[in-house]
Amino acid sequence: xxxxxxxxxxxxxxxxxxxxPQWGDNVISADFSRGRAGTSxxxxxxSRKPExxxxxxQDSDLSKDSWSATMxxxxxxxxxxxxxxxxxxxxxxxxSLLHFDAELGLVTGMVQGTQLEPFEVQVKWRPLSPxxxxxxxxxxxxxxxxxxxxxxxxxPSTDVSAELFSVDQFVSSWCTCPDHxxxxxxxxxxxxxxxxxxxxxxxxxxxxxxxxxxELLERMRRRAAERPxxxxxxxxxxxxxxxxxxxxxxxxxxxxxxxxxPASLDAPTEPGNGDAGxxxxxxxxxxxxxxxxxxxxxxxxxxxxxxxxDPDIRNQAIRRFSWNNVDQLRVLHSLERCYETLTEPSATDxxxxxxxxxxxxxxxxxxxxxxxx
Numbered sequence: 001x002x003x004x005x006x007x008x009x010x011x012x013x014x015x016x017x018x019x020x021p022q023w024g025d026n027v028i029s030a031d032f033s034r035g036r037a038g039t040s041x042x043x044x045x046x047s048r049k050p051e052x053x054x055x056x057x058q059d060s061d062l063s064k065d066s067w068s069a070t071m072x073x074x075x076x077x078x079x080x081x082x083x084x085x086x087x088x089x090x091x092x093x094x095x096s097l098l099h100f101d102a103e104l105g106l107v108t109g110m111v112q113g114t115q116l117e118p119f120e121v122q123v124k125w126r127p128l129s130p131x132x133x134x135x136x137x138x139x140x141x142x143x144x145x146x147x148x149x150x151x152x153x154x155x156p157s158t159d160v161s162a163e164l165f166s167v168d169q170f171v172s173s174w175c176t177c178p179d180h181x182x183x184x185x186x187x188x189x190x191x192x193x194x195x196x197x198x199x200x201x202x203x204x205x206x207x208x209x210x211x212x213x214x215e216l217l218e219r220m221r222r223r224a225a226e227r228p229x230x231x232x233x234x235x236x237x238x239x240x241x242x243x244x245x246x247x248x249x250x251x252x253x254x255x256x257x258x259x260x261x262p263a264s265l266d267a268p269t270e271p272g273n274g275d276a277g278x279x280x281x282x283x284x285x286x287x288x289x290x291x292x293x294x295x296x297x298x299x300x301x302x303x304x305x306x307x308x309x310d311p312d313i314r315n316q317a318i319r320r321f322s323w324n325n326v327d328q329l330r331v332l333h334s335l336e337r338c339y340e341t342l343t344e345p346s347a348t349d350x351x352x353x354x355x356x357x358x359x360x361x362x363x364x365x366x367x368x369x370x371x372x373x
Contacts, residue, residue: 066153068165068205069195075125075167076191080183088188100193102208105169107194111186113177121190123173125165128210132163137216144220153202164209306336 065073077085091097091111098118099110105127110118128136139160140147146156155161175186183191198205203213306314315328322328 065195066199066202066205067150067155067161068153068198068202071165071167072191072195072198075170076183076188078167079170080181080188084179084181084183084185085188087185088183089192091185091189092192097189097193100190100197102194102197102204104208104210105171107190109190109193111189113186119175119177119186121173121175121186123187123190123194124171126169126171128163133210136160136163137211137219140216141219141223144223147216147220150206151202153199165205306332306339 076088080088091113096112097109098112099108101108105125106122107124108120108122111121112118139157143157143160146160149156156164173183173187175184177184177186179185198208206213206216318328318331322331
């Protein structure tokens with residue numbers, strides 16, 4: 001037995017170092033030797049290594065987000081589920097965002113994932129049209145408080161906010177990761193970065209929507225300078241004049257008499273006479289008629305209440321507490337009997353006949369529709 005084992009060991013040793021047969025170009029050789037230093041993806045393929053952004057947005061408290069940041073995240077929450085939303089926030093907090101760029105309704109970035117190559121991400125909103133920009137600029141000029149609200153991160157008026165940025169203005173998004181949902185965790189992380197940028201710098205949001213913040217501020221300063229201001233001494237003189245003419249000071253507040261006496265309010269005014277802004281006036285008798293005569297109306301016809309309104313809404317309300325179509329018909333029949341009892345009590349006076357059921361159908365777990373047939 002020992003000789004046999006010895007022969008096998010000698011045979012194995014003789015095979016070591018024996019050249020392998022040549023298989024041509026169909027064989028791929030690889031060297032898996034130990035001790036070699038590890039190489040990264042970026043050291044072998046340097047062209048794909050993203051250049052780091054100058055300033056990457058940092059994580060912020062959601063309770064302090066600006067209005068524009070809230071609208072960004074409202075778009076995200078309407079297009080993804082809570083799981084991807086939570087994982088995207090984790091990716092953003094883990095500093096996996098390698099590159100970030102935002103320009104005119106578009107935000108792009110590169111997010112490091114589980115693979116060696118970072119994922120390219122893009123989210124796009126519809127840019128404003130020239131007509132929308134002119135409208136918003138005019139509103140900001142006429143109502144400077146809207147610009148102050150935007151600079152403080154607050155929501156402007158409804159007219160401005162609806163045109164400036166809304167969820168409906170979302171266009172598309174894509175990512176090179178294998179997740180083909182509308183919003184993967186990498187796109188969520190990119191939108192978290194965009195929201196953090198808008199919360200930290202409200203002027204960046206105006207630039208992202210196509211406005212020049214410096215020009216808007218300059219226009220607001222010019223309009224504030226052109227607006228007439230009352231001097232303090234003018235305000236004091238006006239207040240003193242108002243105090244002298246007040247009834248408490250004993251001064252007369254009567255209006256000076258004019259050469260023309262005012263016309264009586266009861267006197268009719270013919271069209272074309274008087275001021276251009278006045279309308280035609282009538283005496284109360286001409287407008288209301290004879291007040292001594294009380295108008296008479298015919299008796300109102302009683303209409304069936306269940307046929308009024310929208311029957312679809314009525315049926316939808318009945319279906320909420322009905323088991324099947326038979327149960328819905330029973331409920332509708334009870335409502336009809338109830339309406340008849342309330343509107344025509346004499347028509348339902350049938351002596352001992354029971355008008356309504358004492359207990360609702362299927363009130364107990366063991367009840368069946370057949371028990372009420």
